[in-house]
Amino acid sequence: MNPKITIISSTNRSKALTKTISVYYQKLLEAKNIPTQILDLSGLPQDFVYSALYENSGKNTSFNAYQKIVDEGEKFIFIIPEYNGSFPGVLKTFVDGLRYPDSFQGKKAALVGLSAGIQGGALALSHWNDILSYLGTDVMGLRVKLYQIQNHFKEGKITHPIFQELLEQQVEKFIKF
């Protein structure tokens, strides 16, 4: 049986396109009969940068529900919008609140970048790969960069043929990874 894959919608921005793309990615996995779940950072407790980090680590019940999802997962797709030329700060802050080193150690990940501009999150994904490597996570080589996403996602679907192909490849490879 295939293990469940957790898709991390990597921003707390409500109504973000990131969430929509995460749902789209979920459908790609479900079409291959892979069980999935979405971990959506938009539901994080509003004060988690204080109430769930450092000396408060492990003390915030709402945050702990997120920790539990990470604990139970083995494989993660990060859907990462580009903010200020890198990943959203809230994604890193989320990870800063998780237990170390076992939260992601020995697990597997694949990366998808989103941007309004031309980069598709190239640096965001490079930086995030470094962090996952530090955490002991194996990251699949193929990073998918969905640039100018507003032009290439219509009516709930990716419309750019190369994007479709790259996502399809990533899904197929990640199932076996």
Add this chain to the structure above:
Amino acid sequence: MNPKITIISSTNRSKALTKTISVYYQKLLEAKNIPTQILDLSGLPQDFVYSALYENSGKNTSFNAYQKIVDEGEKFIFIIPEYNGSFPGVLKTFVDGLRYPDSFQGKKAALVGLSAGIQGGALALSHWNDILSYLGTDVMGLRVKLYQIQNHFKEGKITHPIFQELLEQQVEKFIKF
């Protein structure tokens, strides 16, 4: 007259060594008669990741006080502790809450990394340099990496001679940068 230099203590962790090192750095600048101020992320509003970002950008009065300090600054020293192999998420989230593109554009920065381990924040500073570059900030080449800082900071002073020398160099160069 020399412009004021703003030292950013880049974590919201209370009682962080980062703050202590920021105060130490301030003394190095003051010894050269440079006016300074510390922008300490530990005072950020507890819910700023919701109340000061995205559709709420500019609406949080307490956060706006931070924006004002950034707006008035021309030169910034970032004191960056290494968290999970990179910069603290809260530092990036803070920047994600600032106005773009004028908050840091055309300004100048220098970077100091801190770590308990051996890296001294090498990747943290590389990632952060990329982000500042995206923001249009000129970053001084000399990045100071204070590794195993707990062994090299005693009674309010950096004790490692090479660290002292590198900080001294950085200060002198940054004043002219």
Add this chain to the structure above:
Amino acid sequence: MNPKITIISSTNRSKALTKTISVYYQKLLEAKNIPTQILDLSGLPQDFVYSALYENSGKNTSFNAYQKIVDEGEKFIFIIPEYNGSFPGVLKTFVDGLRYPDSFQGKKAALVGLSAGIQGGALALSHWNDILSYLGTDVMGLRVKLYQIQNHFKEGKITHPIFQELLEQQVEKFIKF
């Protein structure tokens, strides 16, 4: 008087577009009355990766002519084509053959990336900025990424208005940097 600016055409590929863009960049500087010279890696000795590195450092007369140009320069524009998702290996090998640490220490640089694809050398420039930082060079924040350059360079001129504007900005800022 403005110091001379050295433009490094960062590949040894003969007839590379990189050289053509370097000449174009030179004209932009000359239009501001800035003296320039091009350091073109396509003229490096064919066996320099052996005859000018490591125990042979300083012994190759032809390579030493390049060292001399670097020694005399204070400001450098790197025109960097994207090869295999980063800078050309030959550019790094060239630097590996230069004296350390004084070749680039305390000097100034600005970066231009070229690519046939969509990235414009985003990672190439990030990596190269790290290396220049290691060498003690101050790198201007504004990195210009000329993506899909074959579509945007016609009859000796950059035709994409945003590229023109970014290059113009970079030139003006770098003169004062």
Add this chain to the structure above:
Amino acid sequence: MNPKITIISSTNRSKALTKTISVYYQKLLEAKNIPTQILDLSGLPQDFVYSALYENSGKNTSFNAYQKIVDEGEKFIFIIPEYNGSFPGVLKTFVDGLRYPDSFQGKKAALVGLSAGIQGGALALSHWNDILSYLGTDVMGLRVKLYQIQNHFKEGKITHPIFQELLEQQVEKFIKF
């Protein structure tokens, strides 16, 4: 049967410690009954940066022998010394001479950094991971950084207990990767 693992000694410097460490790593693999071979860049043709790249791609018989070893390999350990704050230029130039995209696509890699200084090639490995990702290679999360290697390698053996442990972990994980 386990596939052969190719260890890439990533410099052309003759008598480099990199080669010695590559042989040491080979013994670690052989102790697990894994067939191995070392691909040593110190044997590259002296003029390969001209005679095996660009329009001469595929034309240099001596270089083609290296291409063949890469073609036949599925799993690669890169032993990467830190030169000028990153990987050796000659390693990237070597890859710039290989066929694209099939040389490394769909293959697997693990990274070891070496340095005289304190970094252990942290940035070298980050940059190299980006390049392998571009080439479609899956890179194991655990990067081993052997810093101040001259103090921790005596009489043909790694003497630092943590280095020994990390290498042992890397070997065991990479066999299953």
